[in-house]
Structure formats: C-alpha cells, structure tokens
Amino acid sequence: MRQRLNLTKVPIELKLIISLVKCETPDQVENIDLSLFYGVNWDFFIKQARHHRIYPVLYKKLQWCSSELVPEHVVQTVAADYKRNTFQMLHLSNVMGQLSKLFSAKRLQILFLKGPQLALDLYGDLSLRTSNDLDVLVPINQLPEAEKLLLDLGYQKDDYIETILNDWKWRHHHVTYIHPVTGVKVEVHWRLNPGPGKEPGFLELWARKRNMNLSKHPIHVLGKEDLFVFLSSHGARHGWSRLRWIVDIHQLMKMDLDWEEAYKLLNKYGNKHTGFQALQLAEQLFHTSSKALPKQKTNKSRKLAQQAVYYLESMINLHSEPLDPEVAKYHKRHLFGLMTFQQRVYFILSFLYPYPQDAQTLPLPKSLHFLYFPLRPFIWGWRKTRRLV
Structure with missing residues (x-):
C-alpha cells in the first residue's frame, strides 16, 4: 500500500476544495466528510479558491451541494468569478485567433x-x-x-x-x-x-x-x-x-x-x-x-x-x-x-558566466566585455564585501 501525502497542515478550506474538485458526479458529493463543510471559514474558502485559480471548476461542483452544506452567498460569489472569467476567456480567444492569423x-x-x-x-x-x-x-x-x-x-x-x-x-x-x-x-x-x-x-x-x-x-x-x-x-x-x-x-x-x-x-x-x-x-x-x-x-x-x-x-x-x-x-x-x-x-557553472551586475560594478567598453569572464570571481567578491559592509 502506498504511503499517502501528509496533508495535516493544509487548511481545511483547501482540503474541502480538493474533495469537491475530485467529484465527477453529484452523488459523489454525498461521500465527502461532513466535518469539512462544518469546519470551514467560508471567507477564507473564497480566498483559497481565488488564490489557486480553481473557481471555474469549483463553480460546477458547488451547484451540486445543498444550501445546508454551502451558504448561498459563497455559491453566488464563486458564480460571479466564474462568469467574469468566462468573458475574459472569450476575449482572449478572439485575440488569440487574431494573432494566429497575423x-x-x-x-x-x-x-x-x-x-x-x-x-x-x-x-x-x-x-x-x-x-x-x-x-x-x-x-x-x-x-x-x-x-x-x-x-x-x-x-x-x-x-x-x-x-x-x-x-x-x-x-x-x-x-x-x-x-x-x-x-x-x-x-x-x-x-x-x-x-x-x-x-x-x-x-x-x-x-x-x-x-x-x-x-x-x-x-x-x-x-x-x-x-x-x-x-x-x-x-x-x-x-x-x-x-x-x-x-x-x-x-x-x-x-x-x-x-x-x-x-x-x-x-x-x-x-x-x-x-x-x-x-x-x-x-x-x-x-x-x-x-x-x-x-x-x-x-x-x-x-x-x-x-x-x-x-x-x-x-x-x-x-x-x-x-x-x-x-x-x-x-x-x-x-x-x-x-x-x-x-x-x-x-553551478552558470555562475561563472558574467551577469549584468558585473558591468554595473565595473563598467567596461563593450569591446572589452569578454574580460568579465576572468574578472567575474573578483567582481563578485568585491560586491559581496561591499554588501556585508
């Protein structure tokens, strides 16, 4: 049996979101642990849905939930986000078609x-x-x-x-x-x-x-x-x-x-x-x-x-x-x-390649920029010393 991920520190609001997203049919919502619904801070639930950009998928799942499980204002808020996103996606679709054609x-x-x-x-x-x-x-x-x-x-x-x-x-x-x-x-x-x-x-x-x-x-x-x-x-x-x-x-x-x-x-x-x-x-x-x-x-x-x-x-x-x-x-x-x-x-080797900051620390003509390769360790050390001071 495979060891499960340790999700003990994951907020209950996000655990509920994950449980809802997993549901493929309305009857699967009934199998969600009820303690998840009753222990949720619904304002934080909405913040989580927005942060994780998951509200479009979540909207459909919330429609399968009774008002006893999910407050109406939560469903309405997610629905508003869903509709706003739909208009955004339609707009981007038009732009995408235009760019592809051009x-x-x-x-x-x-x-x-x-x-x-x-x-x-x-x-x-x-x-x-x-x-x-x-x-x-x-x-x-x-x-x-x-x-x-x-x-x-x-x-x-x-x-x-x-x-x-x-x-x-x-x-x-x-x-x-x-x-x-x-x-x-x-x-x-x-x-x-x-x-x-x-x-x-x-x-x-x-x-x-x-x-x-x-x-x-x-x-x-x-x-x-x-x-x-x-x-x-x-x-x-x-x-x-x-x-x-x-x-x-x-x-x-x-x-x-x-x-x-x-x-x-x-x-x-x-x-x-x-x-x-x-x-x-x-x-x-x-x-x-x-x-x-x-x-x-x-x-x-x-x-x-x-x-x-x-x-x-x-x-x-x-x-x-x-x-x-x-x-x-x-x-x-x-x-x-x-x-x-x-x-x-x-x-690790990429740190040996000059950075733009090296040119800011020690300006050189463009024709001499190749010198930043051998000088890079010294410029880096000088910059580090100045930062510590």
Missing part, C-alpha cells in the same frame, strides 16, 4: 502554450480554466519580426531584461507585451523554461504540434507528450503553489497520451523528477489513475510531492516579491532538489 500571414511560426486553448484542450470548455494572458512560443530567430508585429498592433514592451554577452538567450525565456487599451498581456517565449538547461528546440516541437480549431483560424499547440513535460516543469518551477496546475495534470492524465514517449522526453531533457512529481501529486490529491505512474519511481516522486505540499499549507504566492526569507530559502532548496546531476552541474 503570424500566419507573415509566414511566422507560433505555438500557443497557455491560454483559452489549454482550457478547451484539458477541460473541453473555455470557461473551466482561468488565464490572465497568452503565452506563445516562437523561434528565437523570428523574435524581431514577432516584436514588430505586436508593436504595430499597439502592444508595449515591458523591457525589464538586463543582459550582457547575450546571456538573455539562455538565462531568460520570455518577454512580455501589454496592450494599453485592452489590457491583454502576451508573453513571447523563445524557450519553454529559463536556463541553464537542455530542452527541445522549436523545430522539434513544431514537428510534433497539434492543430486546434478554436477560432476561424487554426491554432497550433504542443503535442500531448510535450504539453505534459512543459506543464510539469512549469508547475514544479513555481512549487505547484496554485492547485490549478495540479488539476491541469489531473486532466491531462485522462487524455490518450503515449506515456512511453512522454517518459523518453522526460529523461532526454532532464525533466524526470518534475514529471514524476507531477504524476504523484495528481494521483495522491485527486486519485487520478495510477497507470501512468511507474512503480519504480514512486519513492523519489513521493518525497518531491511531499515537499510541494509546503506551498499549499500557507497560500504562498511566489510572484509576490519580496518573498519571505524562509519561503525564498525553501524554494531555492526545492528547485535544486528537482534537478538532475547534469542540471546541477550546469546550474
């Missing part, structure tokens, strides 16, 4: 990673997943053309990346464009994840792409196996701090994937730990079919899954900076634990 007209390749198409792909319904922006992947050599297209449409670049010696190509993985009128945000990726790390090139992903007919113009998306690898690495990088990401894996595991091919991709690109952690979390929290989870991988994946529970215990938002020092320290350790040996070597 990129195609310019003979530019584009893969949609996250957005309304992911809701339709995983849940079969646009309204059942939230999305605040559109994430797209383009070949790195087509970035200038992609940027020009967006700027011509009125988008403004959020140019926050500082770079030296072209380290942006592997240290970063996307740049953001925001439309000042519509408020739509588009994240243009040239990598799936920030480096350093090995990952499939665009042409490889393009060869395995799928087409979706979400609008009048076809939308190109990742192949199912590539989508699993991407969603696993993305969720792990953010500590699975939003339940929605685990539910995505839960939904993906129901699809007809070639799991043998998925495992090959996990091993080839160093995502073995993140992939099996994702499978373990979905299986343990939502009782997803365990056929996809190899028996020989459960010990390591269970340990990593238990570490991810930490992020569910305190409603941690990793996007809210500055992070609590304890959370930041834990997250660094957890990310390092997810790396393969090869990834750890790359990660």
Whole structure:
C-alpha cells in the first residue's frame, strides 16, 4: 500500500476544495466528510479558491451541494468569478485567433502554450480554466519580426531584461507585451523554461504540434507528450503553489497520451523528477489513475510531492516579491532538489558566466566585455564585501 501525502497542515478550506474538485458526479458529493463543510471559514474558502485559480471548476461542483452544506452567498460569489472569467476567456480567444492569423500571414511560426486553448484542450470548455494572458512560443530567430508585429498592433514592451554577452538567450525565456487599451498581456517565449538547461528546440516541437480549431483560424499547440513535460516543469518551477496546475495534470492524465514517449522526453531533457512529481501529486490529491505512474519511481516522486505540499499549507504566492526569507530559502532548496546531476552541474557553472551586475560594478567598453569572464570571481567578491559592509 502506498504511503499517502501528509496533508495535516493544509487548511481545511483547501482540503474541502480538493474533495469537491475530485467529484465527477453529484452523488459523489454525498461521500465527502461532513466535518469539512462544518469546519470551514467560508471567507477564507473564497480566498483559497481565488488564490489557486480553481473557481471555474469549483463553480460546477458547488451547484451540486445543498444550501445546508454551502451558504448561498459563497455559491453566488464563486458564480460571479466564474462568469467574469468566462468573458475574459472569450476575449482572449478572439485575440488569440487574431494573432494566429497575423503570424500566419507573415509566414511566422507560433505555438500557443497557455491560454483559452489549454482550457478547451484539458477541460473541453473555455470557461473551466482561468488565464490572465497568452503565452506563445516562437523561434528565437523570428523574435524581431514577432516584436514588430505586436508593436504595430499597439502592444508595449515591458523591457525589464538586463543582459550582457547575450546571456538573455539562455538565462531568460520570455518577454512580455501589454496592450494599453485592452489590457491583454502576451508573453513571447523563445524557450519553454529559463536556463541553464537542455530542452527541445522549436523545430522539434513544431514537428510534433497539434492543430486546434478554436477560432476561424487554426491554432497550433504542443503535442500531448510535450504539453505534459512543459506543464510539469512549469508547475514544479513555481512549487505547484496554485492547485490549478495540479488539476491541469489531473486532466491531462485522462487524455490518450503515449506515456512511453512522454517518459523518453522526460529523461532526454532532464525533466524526470518534475514529471514524476507531477504524476504523484495528481494521483495522491485527486486519485487520478495510477497507470501512468511507474512503480519504480514512486519513492523519489513521493518525497518531491511531499515537499510541494509546503506551498499549499500557507497560500504562498511566489510572484509576490519580496518573498519571505524562509519561503525564498525553501524554494531555492526545492528547485535544486528537482534537478538532475547534469542540471546541477550546469546550474553551478552558470555562475561563472558574467551577469549584468558585473558591468554595473565595473563598467567596461563593450569591446572589452569578454574580460568579465576572468574578472567575474573578483567582481563578485568585491560586491559581496561591499554588501556585508
């Protein structure tokens, strides 16, 4: 018998949300432990639903509950969030169709990673997943053309990346464009994840792409196996701090994937730990079919899954900076634990590559920037000494 995750520190409100999300039919609600309903702080329940971006799925489940179990104002609040999200997804769908058509007209390749198409792909319904922006992947050599297209449409670049010696190509993985009128945000990726790390090139992903007919113009998306690898690495990088990401894996595991091919991709690109952690979390929290989870991988994946529970215990938002020092320290350790040996070597060696801060500490002409390689240890030591002083 497999050891279950220790969820004792997870708030009762989130435990109830997990129990409701697991229900596939109205009669399954009757099997939920009644103590979960009667011990809930309903205001905190709503905060949890919003933090974890889970209210679209939750809305349908709450309709199966009697008013004796769930107060009417809670159902109405979640319903309002659900309706607002539905309009948002319809709006993003129109923008996505427009971008797909324009990129195609310019003979530019584009893969949609996250957005309304992911809701339709995983849940079969646009309204059942939230999305605040559109994430797209383009070949790195087509970035200038992609940027020009967006700027011509009125988008403004959020140019926050500082770079030296072209380290942006592997240290970063996307740049953001925001439309000042519509408020739509588009994240243009040239990598799936920030480096350093090995990952499939665009042409490889393009060869395995799928087409979706979400609008009048076809939308190109990742192949199912590539989508699993991407969603696993993305969720792990953010500590699975939003339940929605685990539910995505839960939904993906129901699809007809070639799991043998998925495992090959996990091993080839160093995502073995993140992939099996994702499978373990979905299986343990939502009782997803365990056929996809190899028996020989459960010990390591269970340990990593238990570490991810930490992020569910305190409603941690990793996007809210500055992070609590304890959370930041834990997250660094957890990310390092997810790396393969090869990834750890790359990660440690990456510190030898110059950073933009080195140029700020010791400005040199661009023609002499190569000197930052031998000077980096000394500049780092000087900066560290000044900080301590």
